[in-house]
Amino acid sequence: MSDESPAQRETRELLDLEADQGLNPEQSERLAGLLSTQPEALDLFIEYTEQSAALHKTSGQNLSIGEELVSRVEDGLMDPPRPQWIPPLGKTWLAAASIALVAGLVFFNIRRLSPPESTINYTNAKLARAVNADWKVGTGQDTSSIKLRSGDSLPEGRIHLAAGLAQVTFDSGTAMILEAPAEFEIRGENAGFLYQGRATARVPKGAQGFILDTPALNVVDLGTEFALSASASGLTDVMVIEGEIEVNLPTPLDAQPIRLLENHAMRADRTIGTLESIESENLPSFRRTLPSDVTLRPDATGNDWNSAANWDDNLPASADKDYHIGRGFSQAIDTPTRKVSTFKGRSLHINRGGILRLHDNGKADTIHIKNLHLDRGTLKHIPSGRSLEITGKINFDGNSTIDLVDNSGRTLIIGSAIRSSDKVESRILIRQGLKRRRFSTQRESENTFADSILRLKHANPGFKGEWYVQGGILEPAVPGALGHAHLIVSNNGKLNLGGKNHTLRSVKIAGELLEHGLHTFKALQARFPGHILGSGGTLTIEVQKQ
Amino acid sequence: MKPSPKDKLLFRLLLENRHRIYAYLFTLIRNRADAEDLLQDTCVTLWEKFDDFDPKTDFIAWSFRVALWKVKNFQRKQGRAKVTFNDELLDIIANRYENQIPKLGRRREVLQDCLEKLSHADREFILARYEPGASAQTAAEHSGRNIQAAYKALARIRKRLHQCVTHNLDAQPEM
Structure with missing residues (x-):
């Protein structure tokens, strides 16, 4: 031929x-x-x-008609059905013909889809913690809810966080916080794909190179922390919180990645294929830690602080969460009346409007709170016995109040170390309610009056705020119990030096500012009768450094 | 974001015709990777301009016009060094190609039969040569041929396929 x-x-x-x-x-x-x-x-x-x-x-050419069109296919907007991973329902694998029809178009989907078995395969990534999370797997019409608990491995394929927040830990140690609504997929021990939603990734030493891609942008972390926001409409904002990252458009044409430094942000637009700098200040703030915060329910009875009925996650207090009372609302919670009562949460925050009512069962009792935070909140001693000791740690994150309920001679002992926040020099206001004289058939003993005492049993070098004793007796019972602080004693407030020597930044009693240097108990008692109690000790006022 | 009926129509048309547009681009640009990229580029433009398209007219002709324009643009950007065919020759090739479209479609169908008629070894070899990312070199290694023998074998198989298609096409009545 x-x-x-x-x-x-x-x-x-x-x-x-x-x-x-x-x-x-x-x-x-x-x-x-x-x-x-x-x-x-x-x-x-x-x-x-x-x-x-x-x-x-x-010969099997994978012919793409473009990212944007492909993404529409991914979103399930196309007429021809595409193979989908629907293991929970045990749906049959779609016909080979339909795969062939769109194979070239969505070849990378097929590769990452799970095999058509009716069992879920799991990745090595784990759910570290979740808050009010609602999980779904599958796409489009074929989604089904799944239950995931802290510590569970995450399934392969696309995972939908329909509500709540979650922290995912990759095999490499990279931690990713996700905010619903978010759709993502684990792609190996140090890689993920965010279809949409907001995520913050913290990459520890040794896990550099963490990859987080979106339909509009590829990101490689070069160390530390960055945040992403991907929308279904094809925009991705990325911001470096700490360290640096490399960003690149997903199309192979733009092979040169761009380095992005701390506090810098960029926006990728898949529709027009652009990547441009934006002001990071204009981005809404990203969650950097999992809000393990649990809040006291509005309808809480307040009784038994560990009870599930009180908290908005409907779970008993647990050691991996932080608990909040107040936040601008008047809310109170009561400690149970037991010999020893321990709060089981990781921390308890008494915020503005919040009150922690300390009860005892009539004897010498102990209340233990691992981390008590007071930020414009109130501690209120409501004793039935003589004294109550609070142990653990107390952080004063903002001006707060300690209420000694009345002048019935009770003692609230703080056996905890007290700290003030580094940012705020908190003022602790100590006050005391006044018991009214009863005129009916009361016993004589009920008409005896004595100031209540706030006794500090622990040295507090970490406290740098201000003691403001408006009522009751402040009794620093060990040296250094007042910390490196200011002290004001006024109105009905009293100070019992407890026989110990204390050094303070400044002291003002009954409106008079003490001079620098040493002040003996006797001199103080003579100068401020009625305000100084006890039988010894000294106050030294430091010379203020400029 | 719901697709409009027009979007759906474009998706369908692109799905059906993307290999034909690719082949047209490949004929003009002479490079597989460039043709694949230009296909994406062309599809985006087709989408953007889809409102201008009258569904009663020929989609292929319209998309080829866009594709030819993309090729010329691409070559302009690439500069002199990489230009294979000048615009004048591109127009000549494009014009002839478009006249041949029905015939080329039939050739494609017949090609599959002709592939079946090849020996098993030849079929495996030629398909290995055209796999994504493959070259004469990789196909040679795969089949255990030395490279010069591979060049000769590829030329022989291509010619055989072409002749087989031509022969069978002549034997078939035109539609």
Whole structure:
């Protein structure tokens, strides 16, 4: 069969050469010359090239019609059905024909889809913790809810966080906080894909190189922390919180990644394929820690602080969560009346408007709170016995109040270390309610009055705020119990030095500021009768450094 | 974001025709990777301009016009060094290609039969050569041929396929 012309033959040889070895400039020019002048060469050229293109297809070419169109397919907006991973329902794997129809278009989907078994495969990534989370797997119409608990492995494939917040830990140690609504997928021990939603990733030493991609942007972490916000409409905002990252558009055409430094942000737009700098200040703030915060329910009875009925997660207090009372609302919770009562949460925050009512069972009792935080909240001692001791740690994150309920001579002992926040020099207001004289058939003992005492049994070098004793007796019972603080004693407030020596930054009693230097108990008692109690000790006022 | 009926129509048309647009681009640009990229580029433009498209007219002709324009643009950006065919020759090739479209479609169908007629070894070899990312070199290694033998074998198989298609096409009545 040699019905080809010399021009066709030469063209064919040039085309073979071009396909497998490439043409030099002279050969290129020769080919162009043949095509311009010889119609039969042009026909052969077209047929031959067409044949190669057809062979590309037959050999499994993955022909994409573009990221944007593909993403529409991903969103399930296309007419032809695409293979989907629907293991929870045990749906049958879609027909091979439909896979073939869209295989080229969504080939990368197929690769990452789970095998068509009815069991869920799990990744090595784990759910560290979740708050009010609602999980779904699958896409489009074929989603089903799944239950995930702290410590559970995450399933393969697309996971939908429909509500709440979650912290995911990758095998590498990278921690990612997700805010609902979010759709994501674990892609290995140090990689993930965020289809949409907001995420913050913290990459520890040794896990650098963490990859988090979105439909619009690829990110490689070069260490520490960054945040992403991906929308279904094809925008991704990325911001470096700490350290640096590399960002790149997902299209192979833009192979040069861009380094993004701390506090810098960029926006990628998949629709027009752009990547531009934006002001990081304009981005809404990202969650950097999991809000393990649990809040006292509005309808809480307040009794038994560990009870599930009180907290908005409907769970008993647990050691991996932080508990909040107040936050601008008047809310109170009571400690149970037991010999020893321990709060089981990791921390208890008494915020503005919040009151922690300390009860005892009539004897010398202990209340233990691992981390008590007071930020414009109130501690209120409501004793039935003589004294109550509170242990654990207390942080004064803002001005707060300690209420000694009345002048019935009770003692609240703070056996905890007290700290003030580094940022705020908190004022602790100590006050005391006044018991009214009863005129009915009360016993005589009920009409005895004595100031109640706040006794500090622990040295507090970490407290740098201000003691403001408006009522009751403040009794620093060990040296250093007042910390590196200011002290004001006024109105009905009293101070019992407890026989110990204390050093303070400043002291003001009954409106008078004490001079720098040492003040003995006797001198103080003589100068401020009624305000100084006890039988010894000294106050030293430091010279203020400029 | 719901797709409009027009969006759906475009998706369908692109799904059906993307290999044909690719082949057209490949014929003009002579490079597989460039053709694949330009296909995406073309699809985006087709989408953007889809409001201008009259569904009663020929989608292929319209998309080829966009694709040809993309090729010329691309070559302009690439600069002189990489230009294979000048615009004038591109127009000649494009014009002839478009006239041949029905025939090329039939050739494609027949090609599958002709592939079946190849020996098993030849079929495996030629398909290995055209796999994504493959080259004559990789196909040679895969089949245990030395490279010069591979060049010869590829040329022989291509010619055989082309002749087989031409022969069978002539034997078939035109539609």
